[in-house]
Amino acid sequence: MTSRLLTLVFLAGLAVLFGQLMSGYSPDAELNLTADYYARHAAPDLGSPNIVTAIIVTYRGLDTLGEVTVLFLTAAIVALVLSHGRVAQTARAPKPLPAGELLQTGSRLLAPLILLFGIYVFTNGHLSPGGGFQGGAILASAVLLLLLTDPMRRFSHSLISRIESTAGLLFVGIGLLGLLLAGGFLDGRFLPLGGFGALISAGAIPLIYSLIGLKVGAEFSSMLLSLSETEDKS
Amino acid sequence: MSLVSLAMAGGFALILIGLYGALNNRNILRIIIAFTVANTGVHLVLVAVGYMAGRSAPILDAAVPVEQASALIIDPVPQALVLTAIVIGLGVTALMLAYALRLYASRQTLDISKFTELKW
Numbered sequence: 001m002t003s004r005l006l007t008l009v010f011l012a013g014l015a016v017l018f019g020q021l022m023s024g025y026s027p028d029a030e031l032n033l034t035a036d037y038y039a040r041h042a043a044p045d046l047g048s049p050n051i052v053t054a055i056i057v058t059y060r061g062l063d064t065l066g067e068v069t070v071l072f073l074t075a076a077i078v079a080l081v082l083s084h085g086r087v088a089q090t091a092r093a094p095k096p097l098p099a100g101e102l103l104q105t106g107s108r109l110l111a112p113l114i115l116l117f118g119i120y121v122f123t124n125g126h127l128s129p130g131g132g133f134q135g136g137a138i139l140a141s142a143v144l145l146l147l148l149t150d151p152m153r154r155f156s157h158s159l160i161s162r163i164e165s166t167a168g169l170l171f172v173g174i175g176l177l178g179l180l181l182a183g184g185f186l187d188g189r190f191l192p193l194g195g196f197g198a199l200i201s202a203g204a205i206p207l208i209y210s211l212i213g214l215k216v217g218a219e220f221s222s223m224l225l226s227l228s229e230t231e232d233k234s
Numbered sequence: 235m236s237l238v239s240l241a242m243a244g245g246f247a248l249i250l251i252g253l254y255g256a257l258n259n260r261n262i263l264r265i266i267i268a269f270t271v272a273n274t275g276v277h278l279v280l281v282a283v284g285y286m287a288g289r290s291a292p293i294l295d296a297a298v299p300v301e302q303a304s305a306l307i308i309d310p311v312p313q314a315l316v317l318t319a320i321v322i323g324l325g326v327t328a329l330m331l332a333y334a335l336r337l338y339a340s341r342q343t344l345d346i347s348k349f350t351e352l353k354w
Contacts, residue, residue, distance in 0.1 A: 021246075035311050077332070
């Protein structure tokens with residue numbers, strides 16, 4: 001009981017802190033210096049209508065590379081942690097009931113459409129809300145749907161890891177090309193900027209975001225597969 | 235109450251609810267879900283900080299011409315930050331779930347009070 005009391009005291013203190021923060025907060029009337037720079041320069045310099053994409057892929061591209069690396073590490077650790085002891089479990093797990101007709105037909109119809117939508121989202125990341133991370137998550141949701149339909153279904157791990165490593169290497173390669181041919185690492189301006197707002201425009205941004213999309217989709221899928229393969233053996 | 239302070243209060247409330255759940259539950263799965271609730275609260279607060287009343291999303295089109303962009307769009311930096319935070323949050327959640335699976339495999343229980351090795 002004392003621990004619950006302590007929790008409540010701690011949370012009350014935190015709530016007072018948050019209340020102070022909120023009462024002292026007034027929204028900015030103007031963009032701050034950094035945001036103003038991005039707003040003025042993203043479109044003329046990089047040709048990307050979506051400023052958030054311009055920040056993520058080019059201005060803070062190195063952070064995004066680090067982020068993708070963190071995801072890769074997560075997928076690797078999940079696979080490592082879950083692969084331990086997988087052999088020890090016996091194969092006496094009962095075969096799961098087959099999914100209903102509705103789910104089976106529905107997933108056969110929807111999975112290709114979801115994949116297509118994911119690809120649409122990450123190739124249009126520089127034009128509309130969306131991008132590599134969102135598109136990658138949508139790609140992985142198609143894998144999740146297929147796993148829900150048939151939990152015993154196996155996907156090729158080597159194909160997934162090959163997609164992931166190729167996308168990662170090409171991502172770094174494009175970054176190095178930017179270092180050699182344009183202003184710096186991950187600078188996408190070695191490709192023509194093209195017409196503002198066109199699908200093929202904004203230098204290497206759509207290319208980089210598509211690679212991020214593939215990589216993120218492959219990483220999420222491999223996490224889902226690791227979790228699912230452990231589940232049906234224990 | 236303006237939209238910003240409403241979103242911010244909601245975000246702070248979610249953080250508190252999430253922390254309460256994480257501290258008061260014994261089931262590891264519930265603790266993980268509580269952490270994701272707190273995580274969502276942080277995202278909500280961050281996005282609310284970047285919001286400016288009467289402005290549009292930071293995507294340039296016919297309604298937001300390039301020349302007037304800095305007077306018409308909201309702050310894009312918190313949005314980029316939150317995008318990063320969501321992805322990292324997902325990675326952390328996946329790791330927690332993987333460890334939960336391993337803990338369950340070793341003890342056949344998800345009650346955190348049964349794991350006493352690191353207790354002092």
